[in-house]
Amino acid sequence: MxxxxxxxxxxxxxxxxxxxxxxxxxxxxxxxxxxxxxxxxxxxxxxxxxxxxxxxxxxxxxxxxxxxxxxxxxxxxxxxxxxxxxxxxxxxxxxxxxxxxxxxxxxxxxxxxxxxxxxxxxxQCIPEGTYYLDRKRPPLHVEMVVEDGALTIRAGQHVAEHESDSIGDRVRELRHRNVGADGTVRADMRFSSPSQAGAFATGHSCNGWAQWKTQDGRSIDIFRSNHA
Known part of the structure; x- marks a missing residue:
């Protein structure tokens, strides 16, 4: 052989x-x-x-x-x-x-x-549309657009200005290249998972399936195949 x-x-x-x-x-x-x-x-x-x-x-x-x-x-x-x-x-x-x-x-x-x-x-099971990540302290409101299976945070939005050690090297690099000192996103950013998008938005690791919400406040975890 x-x-x-x-x-x-x-x-x-x-x-x-x-x-x-x-x-x-x-x-x-x-x-x-x-x-x-x-x-x-x-x-x-x-x-x-x-x-x-x-x-x-x-x-x-x-x-x-x-x-x-x-x-x-x-x-x-x-x-x-x-x-x-x-x-x-x-x-x-x-x-x-x-x-x-x-x-x-x-x-x-x-x-x-x-x-x-x-x-x-x-x-692929997340319906196309806009989803939201909100935090009260310090205030944060970020939108994630789902379109053609892609997860995107648009340019011009404001994400957390600071980040923790838990964020991961890949997301830290994306933030350093594409986020201004005031938290403004400089270019449309696409992500491979809701958690990666969530980490980019908040500056620390998070469960994006729980943090991103629909307009009526439900977490996007409801769209997963293993959701009970």
């Missing part, structure tokens, strides 16, 4: 991913090429998961069959949640070669991908 690498990459286009294969010795070079040059006029490719498996040609054909309805004809691009691809790839027997960190074991990658895929599925 031939051994090679199956990989999944995100792209600059939300919801569009690349699934491909390469030989183990060419993996790093192939990733460099795709991340720097793009693929079929699609840019912003970023490696997300890769695993070395036996009989990789056959396994790639199996992936193509499973995701055939999501495939962009004549290409290795798929209109698919990246977490679903990672979940399936990480279930294969083989040696994980990306991420390389010992903290990112195959089982952890699988669990995280499954969790993220479920949250992405839940987000």
């Amino acid at each position: 031939s051994t090679g690498v199956l990989y999944a990459m995100s792209t600059v286009v939300s919801g569009l991913i690349k699934i491909g294969k390469t030989t183990t010795d060419r993996f790093d070079g192939r990733m460099y090429e795709l991340e720097h040059n793009g693929y079929r006029n699609v840019t912003g490719l970023r490696r997300r998961f890769a695993i070395e498996v036996e009989d990789y040609d056959e396994k790639e054909r199996m992936l193509d069959d499973i995701f055939s309805k999501a495939r962009v004809p004549g290409s290795e691009l798929f209109a698919l949640d990246i977490n679903l691809a990672i979940e399936l790839l990480s279930s294969f027997e083989g040696r994980q070669i990306y991420p390389k960190s010992s903290t990112e074991s195959k089982s952890k990658v699988f669990d995280d991908a499954a969790k993220n895929h479920q949250e992405n599925t839940d987000i």
Whole structure:
């Protein structure tokens, strides 16, 4: 059986991913090429998961069959949640070669991908419209727009001026780049989860499913598939 690498990459286009294969010795070079040059006029490719498996040609054909309805004809691009691809790839027997960190074991990658895929599925169930996060002390009122499955805080709104250590590096970076000293949001900001949007708005970690509310005051948790 031939051994090679199956990989999944995100792209600059939300919801569009690349699934491909390469030989183990060419993996790093192939990733460099795709991340720097793009693929079929699609840019912003970023490696997300890769695993070395036996009989990789056959396994790639199996992936193509499973995701055939999501495939962009004549290409290795798929209109698919990246977490679903990672979940399936990480279930294969083989040696994980990306991420390389010992903290990112195959089982952890699988669990995280499954969790993220479920949250992405839940987000698609939030009706389009505007949702609100309010706080009395200190006063805060932020609106989040849900449209085409995207969660957006519009430019011009005011978010918390200060932040705590619990906010997380990713959200801290977004705030430092896009929030003025007075808390004004400089550009439209899109988020991957209600909790990420909530942290951006409040300056500290929070359960966005509980904090974002409908116009009549209900938390958006009512739209989740596991809501009782």
